[in-house]
Amino acid sequence: MSGPRTDALAGPPGLVLDARVTRGAFTLDVDVRVAPGEVVAVLGPNGAGKSTLLSAAAGLVPLTGGRAVLDGRVLDDARTGTFLEPADRPVGFVFQSYRLFPHLSVLDNVAFSPRARGAGRTRARAVARDWLDRLGLADLASRRPGDLSGGQAQRVALARALAGAPDLLLLDEPLAALDARTRLDVQSELKRHLAGFAGPCLVVTHDPLEALMLADRLLVLEGGRVVQEGAPAHVARRPATEYVARLVGLNLYAGVADGDAVHLDGGGMLVVPDHGERGPVLVALRPSAVVVSPHRPDVSSVRNTWPATVVGLTMLTDRVRLDLAGEPSALVDVTPAAVAELGLAPGDRVWLSAKATELEVYARG
Numbered sequence: 001m002s003g004p005r006t007d008a009l010a011g012p013p014g015l016v017l018d019a020r021v022t023r024g025a026f027t028l029d030v031d032v033r034v035a036p037g038e039v040v041a042v043l044g045p046n047g048a049g050k051s052t053l054l055s056a057a058a059g060l061v062p063l064t065g066g067r068a069v070l071d072g073r074v075l076d077d078a079r080t081g082t083f084l085e086p087a088d089r090p091v092g093f094v095f096q097s098y099r100l101f102p103h104l105s106v107l108d109n110v111a112f113s114p115r116a117r118g119a120g121r122t123r124a125r126a127v128a129r130d131w132l133d134r135l136g137l138a139d140l141a142s143r144r145p146g147d148l149s150g151g152q153a154q155r156v157a158l159a160r161a162l163a164g165a166p167d168l169l170l171l172d173e174p175l176a177a178l179d180a181r182t183r184l185d186v187q188s189e190l191k192r193h194l195a196g197f198a199g200p201c202l203v204v205t206h207d208p209l210e211a212l213m214l215a216d217r218l219l220v221l222e223g224g225r226v227v228q229e230g231a232p233a234h235v236a237r238r239p240a241t242e243y244v245a246r247l248v249g250l251n252l253y254a255g256v257a258d259g260d261a262v263h264l265d266g267g268g269m270l271v272v273p274d275h276g277e278r279g280p281v282l283v284a285l286r287p288s289a290v291v292v293s294p295h296r297p298d299v300s301s302v303r304n305t306w307p308a309t310v311v312g313l314t315m316l317t318d319r320v321r322l323d324l325a326g327e328p329s330a331l332v333d334v335t336p337a338a339v340a341e342l343g344l345a346p347g348d349r350v351w352l353s354a355k356a357t358e359l360e361v362y363a364r365g
């Protein structure tokens, strides 16, 4: 005999967010799935909809279309009007806009999460102490949030989210307020915790390194839509948009492939390895793979050479990044010694060269 349909049949384990949210003129329209134990970093320019995505999963903004389902349980369904209040969702979150309770001590702020999930007062406080210890906050246990620095408050918020043993973790720039040193410490602590976290996790960050370090998968939003998602290594090698290319530090050119030539939309042509692609493609090029010469190079193995004008020079940690205008324009990394040898300054004309084998060519999505 088959039993009645239960909520468990409403979706697979993990988070399914097939969501539309309209906020004024802005619309978020995404279909995001996060498996149990998977950490997905959400990246995107300002106003892309990252916070809106997390707020929708948390129930802080209702969906205007679609559904949010966690482990088969419907959290929000715009069609049927089902809506679980944020407090009733088994979700731990750290949002910049979500403040600590000002009238409670740090310890009781953190103990609030296990209490809300049914733990007794003593047990909840023990769990809270443990998390404060792990995040290096034990000394602050009896303080009120008003007596904390911004960074300390954000770490307490992180401890509070983790202490509730949630089924879904939503972190909106959880480390943004921390100073560089603390940030590294908390980052590795967070990574360890996330590795052991059984539920799905979405973490918004503006820091590509943080995303690469923390996430199993990257999800890039632009204008309320997913423009790219995939394993960090894949996204870093084959960026789909200009924004992603800048984020991972690559030059990106759109063009049309014809045999081993790609005619670039912005002018110029690049010879690429025989890749079998025809039609619209993207070509990615590492700034360190381009050679700068004062005269036209005479090297037969180098298949691409083109003139360019120095527009700007920026000192990076151990290299100088040149901004060069040409067909195509390029960012090129050279050593400070090379800048001195070539006597480079804005306005100078130079020649650029790049081996065909240094170019990564792939179809435009």
Ligand SMILES: Nc1ncnc2c1ncn2[C@@H]1O[C@H](COP(=O)(O)OP(=O)(O)OP(=O)(O)O)[C@@H](O)[C@H]1O
Binding pocket: 023, 024, 026, 044, 045, 046, 047, 048, 049, 050, 051, 052, 053
């Ligand atoms: N409460 C609101 N009312 C109306 N529009 C809003 C509201 N909150 C956000 N928006 C709009 O929704 C869009 C997406 O905002 P959101 O905060 O989700 O972007 P974001 O990617 O998180 O940006 P940031 O990186 O700047 O935090 C923006 O155009 C923003 O102006």
